[in-house]
Every structure is written in structure tokens, then in C-alpha cells.
Amino acid sequence: MNFYICEICGDAYIGTEKPSDCPFCGAKGNFIKPASESQPIINIKEKISELSKKNLMETLDLETRASAIYTCMAGKAEEYKIQKMYKRLAKVELEHAIIVTKLLSIAMPQINPESCSDQDEDNFQKTIELEDHATQLYKKFAGVAAEEHIRKFFGALIQVEQGHVELMKGIM
Numbered sequence: 001m002n003f004y005i006c007e008i009c010g011d012a013y014i015g016t017e018k019p020s021d022c023p024f025c026g027a028k029g030n031f032i033k034p035a036s037e038s039q040p041i042i043n044i045k046e047k048i049s050e051l052s053k054k055n056l057m058e059t060l061d062l063e064t065r066a067s068a069i070y071t072c073m074a075g076k077a078e079e080y081k082i083q084k085m086y087k088r089l090a091k092v093e094l095e096h097a098i099i100v101t102k103l104l105s106i107a108m109p110q111i112n113p114e115s116c117s118d119q120d121e122d123n124f125q126k127t128i129e130l131e132d133h134a135t136q137l138y139k140k141f142a143g144v145a146a147e148e149h150i151r152k153f154f155g156a157l158i159q160v161e162q163g164h165v166e167l168m169k170g171i172m
């Protein structure tokens, strides 16, 4: 058995092989390192600029809302596999929100329930819109971040959210 730590979420993975993507935050495998070599971004105590703070707060809002929306969608889905997929998406987005609270050393805000459609097709479409929007926003945030670890965070999230779009397109 081996022990790995994701440099994006800081969570540990125990297994015989390194996973292709982080099972917690979804970051690509290149961010997952043997525990002794891993340098998680949440442990970097570099001062964060006001601009990056503002962009991280917007990210926190987006991720907590996405998580609540996916929880709603999981509840509406009739098919077991669709319920499970949305539950996983809700957890991944919540994990992204948790990373932001750690980067900013702030408490997790209260997450309010969100509404969604009764129809899977509407929800799939909405999911793609949400993920595309997040991807565009994070590209912008990565481009203006002065801090290397914040650029790394947004860079990892761009890949995760794009992966969600591909997942949705694959099941539609």
C-alpha cells in the first residue's frame, strides 16, 4: 500500500497505485504526489492580494451554490446512477469550497438550498452552463492572480470543471 497527498485539496489517498484524478477534489493526477514529496497549496502561508481574495470569495459563492444545486438535482433524478453522479458532483464542489476557506483561513458560510428542475434534461443543460461559466471565470482569475499557489488552484479547477462538462455531454 502507498500513501499519496493531493497538492490541491491536501487530502490523503491510500492505495496500491496513484489515482488518475483526486477522488476528493477531482484534481488531475499530476497534482497527487507521494506523501513525503507533496506540498499542498493550503499549507502555503503566503500573503494573498486583495484581488485574489475577492476572486476567491466569488469562487466560494459559486462552489457552494453549485454544490446545493447538484444536491437538488440528485434529489430529483429517478435513475440511481444519475442520483449518484450528482451526489458526487455536489461533494466535489463542496470540496472546492472547503479549499477556498482554507486558503483564506475563514469559516465555511451557511449553504442555503437551491432549486432545480424535475427534468433530468433541463438539469443536464443547467449543469453544462454552470460548469462552463465556472471554467471561464477561473481562467480569468488564474490570469490575474499574482500568487503562484492561487494560479495553481485555479488551473486545477479549470481542468476539473471542464471534466464535468465532458461527463455531462457523455451521458446526454
Ligand SMILES: [Fe+2]
Pocket: 006, 007, 008, 009, 010, 011, 022, 023, 024, 025, 026, 027
Ligand atoms: Fe484533491
Ligand SMILES: [Fe+2]
Pocket: 063, 092, 093, 096, 134, 157, 161
Ligand atoms: Fe468546482
